[in-house]
Each structure stands twice: as structure tokens, then as C-alpha cells.
Amino acid sequence: MPEMQDDYTPRQRAVLDKALGLLVEGGERALTTAGLARAANCSKESLYKWFGDRDGLLAAMIAHQASKVRARIDGGEKLDHGRFRTHLVDFANDLLQVLGGDVSLALNRLAIGQASREDSRLGALLIERGRHGIDKRAGALLEAGRQRGLIAYGDRDAAYHTFYGLIVRDLHVRMLLGEAGVRQPENYAALAEEAVEQFFVLFGVRKEETTGRDRV
Amino acid sequence: MPEMQDDYTPRQRAVLDKALGLLVEGGERALTTAGLARAANCSKESLYKWFGDRDGLLAAMIAHQASKVRARIDGGEKLDHGRFRTHLVDFANDLLQVLGGDVSLALNRLAIGQASREDSRLGALLIERGRHGIDKRAGALLEAGRQRGLIAYGDRDAAYHTFYGLIVRDLHVRMLLGEAGVRQPENYAALAEEAVEQFFVLFGVRKEETTGRDRV
DNA sequence: CTCGTATCGTACCGTACGGTACGGTTCTGT
DNA sequence: ACAGAACCGTACCGTACGGTACGATACGAG
Numbered sequence A, B: 001m002p003e004m005q006d007d008y009t010p011r012q013r014a015v016l017d018k019a020l021g022l023l024v025e026g027g028e029r030a031l032t033t034a035g036l037a038r039a040a041n042c043s044k045e046s047l048y049k050w051f052g053d054r055d056g057l058l059a060a061m062i063a064h065q066a067s068k069v070r071a072r073i074d075g076g077e078k079l080d081h082g083r084f085r086t087h088l089v090d091f092a093n094d095l096l097q098v099l100g101g102d103v104s105l106a107l108n109r110l111a112i113g114q115a116s117r118e119d120s121r122l123g124a125l126l127i128e129r130g131r132h133g134i135d136k137r138a139g140a141l142l143e144a145g146r147q148r149g150l151i152a153y154g155d156r157d158a159a160y161h162t163f164y165g166l167i168v169r170d171l172h173v174r175m176l177l178g179e180a181g182v183r184q185p186e187n188y189a190a191l192a193e194e195a196v197e198q199f200f201v202l203f204g205v206r207k208e209e210t211t212g213r214d215r216v
Numbered sequence C: 001c002t003c004g005t006a007t008c009g010t011a012c013c014g015t016a017c018g019g020t021a022c023g024g025t026t027c028t029g030t
Numbered sequence D: 001a002c003a004g005a006a007c008c009g010t011a012c013c014g015t016a017c018g019g020t021a022c023g024a025t026a027c028g029a030g
Helices: A010-030 A033-040 A044-051 A054-068 A081-099 A102-114 A122-147 A156-168 A171-176 A185-203 B010-030 B033-040 B044-051 B054-068 B081-099 B102-114 B122-147 B156-168 B171-176 B185-203
Strands: none
Touching: A010 A033, A010 A044, A010 A054, A010 A102, A010 B102, A033 A044, A033 A054, A044 A054, A054 A102, A054 A122, A081 A102, A081 A122, A081 A156, A081 A171, A081 A185, A102 A122, A102 A171, A102 B010, A102 B102, A102 B171, A122 A156, A156 A185, A156 B156, A171 B171, A185 B185, B010 B033, B010 B044, B010 B054, B010 B102, B033 B044, B033 B054, B044 B054, B054 B102, B054 B122, B081 B102, B081 B122, B081 B156, B081 B171, B081 B185, B102 B122, B102 B171, B122 B156, B156 B185
């Protein structure tokens, strides 16, 4: 599996960044080969030489963007309840931040728009390059919490997906649809707090009154 | 607010159904005016006369589809815990069934693909015509349960969104992305059961202890 | 200095789409 | 029966896009 590092030259990376910019600004319709060549001061011939065809360009954009968002791994410090809780809240915040980001939304819209085409692998590529890192990080975090006896679950994937649902709810789709008033990063913190709170209600291990009486 | 009933002639409805068929089968690229005219045995001129332009056609398709899915309202029988639970499970099942349906996925993909265009109202239209009915039904259901003392919440919208997240998790986006192996209707029942179970853990009222009252 | 390579800018080609126009046909009301 | 409207099928137009070709330019290797 790929090492999350694109093997493109700096020039090519700059072009891919321009392409992402066009995509974010104007959607798929704005991302034409001629437009990209003009915006990036390169020739269409170079685009086709580097990326093969338009689909190759789109795939390269996803790979390039994924290579920039390095999934940081949480250090293995000693986990008490408070630290674990903080890590979960951080994860939830990061997740909302990522999903609500301009580039993420634009790439997801692109991949979803292409999903009907049978020969398009953009969706799988997006999940493989983008989601799996997040999943790994969350899985490790949950596993660490379970081993310390802070939470309990039968199926880690099920617990993770529940956690994901508690955090994201229907926000992702509504942001993808462009609904007004949904993208409000100032609310992410509160959403993350509440999701973690609910996650602990579902999967937390009662320590007989050891539950930190945090303010909510 | 519209009455969830499209004011189109049967002929026009048949054309809109053909259009939905083309969209489901081949995505947005397959839905061309010429293609639709050929498939529906009508003239392009009629299409433009009836729907104005392509965007009008797309909007009409959404309205037409929404008019077919009538949000049935649950009868007001006496609610005991078992009945209430059954209604919640039914709602969860219906929700998964709807979101995973061919037409719903195709229309959502279409609206999401257009979401970048500033002048596109498809996303808002889809939410307005499709989601609001579901939201109303769920809201009424939750409110009935609360008034019977079966569940407790401070904010109904928050409780509903949590319920939604527990049911759908990340399934909707992954289905939209076309990930293989995600659309498995045979799993919906188990997912619905588990979501309702978790929902009761979070918001259910124990007959003995009346705790679990959360603010926020 | 010179050759080769990579790249740029532009021009070009074929295609496909949105939208319009028009002659011929069917349907409807009187 | 007849007039008018609605509609079909097709042809047509302008545009825009993906992809290719080509001459011009910059630059490193020998």
C-alpha cells in the first residue's frame, strides 16, 4: 500500500495545487484542461504527459492532497480517563475540521459526481487515501482505551462507526449539498464534546462514582 | 409550502420518470436533452417548453420524485414502550431503505455534483422536498415518546440528529461514493435495531430511576 | 558552443451538448 | 369538417471541452 507520499516533482505539485484551487473555487466544471494550463502557466501537452488523461489528473489530485494531510499518530503516553477523553475530543474536532474543509468537500463532491460511472475509481481512491488514515488513528485510540479499561466494546469497528455517527451525524451530507448555515466551525467544539459524552455513555466503563464530574 | 404534489400532466410525469431512469442508470452524463427526448419519445422542444431549461428539468425531477414518496404519518395509537420502540425501528429501517435507494442516491449525487455552482438550488430543493418530510415524521414520533415519558431530552433537534447519526453513521456518504459492499439491505434491520438500542441508552427513561437528564 | 530534452503557448480537430427552428402529424374543441 | 393547439422528429447552430500536433524557448550535459 502506498506510503502517503506522492512522487511528483515540485512543478507538478504546484500544478496539482492550482488544480485543487480551481476545483474548490468553481467545482468540476471549472476544472478544464485548458483552464488549468492557463492558471498554472503550463501547457496542456505537459498535463497529458504527466497525468495521462483527465481521470489521471483527478486521481493525482486526490493522491497529492492525501499526501499533505499526514495522519498524525497519537503518542503513547500513559492514558488516564481525562487524557483519553481529551484524545477523543481532539479526534472528533479534527474529523469535523477535515470533513468541513474546502478541499475535502470539493474532492468528495467530485468523486460522488463520478460515482455513477462504472469505470471511475475516484470514490475508492478517496476512501483508501483519505479515510483509512483516519480510521487507523481512531482504531488505535479506541483500542488503547479499551486495554486501559476505560471503555468496553465487543466489536471495535462497530464502536468506531457509532462514534463516527455521533460526531458527524448528517452534517457531512448536508455540507456536501451546500446547505446554507451548516458549515459553522465555531460549533465544532461543542459538537465534539457532546459526541464524546454520548460515546462514554454507550461504551464507557463505570468506575463506581469515578466519573469525572466535568462541566458540559 | 408546497403540498408535495407535482402539477404535471401524466405525459410529463412519464417523461420525468424516464429522466430518473436515465439518471439512475448512467448518472448525470447520461441525462442529456437529446437522450431523454429519444428515450421518452418526445421532442426536445417539448422538454424546453415544459421545464424551461436543463436546470428546470432537474428541479422538476426532484419535485416529481418527492411527490411519489409520501411521508406516511404514524397513527396516534396508544404508545407503550414496545410500540414506541417498534416505531423507532421502523423509522430507522425506512430511513436506511430510502437513503440506499437507487433514485435517492442518483438525485443526491446529482445535487452534490451541482453544489459548487453558486446559482444551483438543487441541494436546497432536495432537502426541502425530501428530508423535511422525514424530519417531521421523526420529530412527531420523538415528541410523542417524550410526552408519554418514554424518553427525555432537552433539545428535540439535537436528540433527532443524534438518532439520525446512530442510524446512518457514515453509510450515506460511502454509498454516495459508490464504495463496494456498503449497500446491503439485508443488514438494515440489524443496524436499525442497534441504533434504537443505543438511542434508548442515551435518551431512554428508566422506570425506576429518572436520571439521565442531560442539559445542552 | 551545440545538441537534446523538457516545457510553453497556441492552434487545431472531432465530438457532444444545450438550446432553437421548422415542417409534418395528431389531437381537441366547435 | 375544420381550425388551432400541442406535439413529434429532425435538422441546425454556437460553444466548449478533451485530446493532439507543432513551432518556439529555456536549460543542462558533453
